[in-house]
Amino acid sequence: MFDCVLPTRNARNGQLFTSRGRLSIRNARFRDDPLPPDPDCPCSTCRSTSRAYLRHLHLAGEMSAATLMSVHNLFFYVTP
Numbered sequence: 001m002f003d004c005v006l007p008t009r010n011a012r013n014g015q016l017f018t019s020r021g022r023l024s025i026r027n028a029r030f031r032d033d034p035l036p037p038d039p040d041c042p043c044s045t046c047r048s049t050s051r052a053y054l055r056h057l058h059l060a061g062e063m064s065a066a067t068l069m070s071v072h073n074l075f076f077y078v079t080p
């Protein structure tokens with residue numbers, strides 16, 4: 001993973017890697033979704049935020065969306 005931009009670049013563009021496949025947070029079906037990005041993931045983002053909240057932050061242009069999703073994507077890739 002050294003120096004690989006994939007987890008953070010995709011997070012900035014609203015794409016999350018989950019145990020059930022890729023998930024684009026921009027998708028309208030997540031507008032009222034109370035589930036965490038990946039229900040099987042113990043990372044801090046998945047323990048504290050919903051898909052709906054991440055989608056809201058992302059579409060509002062909030063940098064915290066990229067930060068939160070980067071945490072999840074990095075956790076996903078680094079955890080065996």
Ligand SMILES: [Zn+2]
Nearest residue numbers: 041043046072
């Ligand atoms: Zn997570």
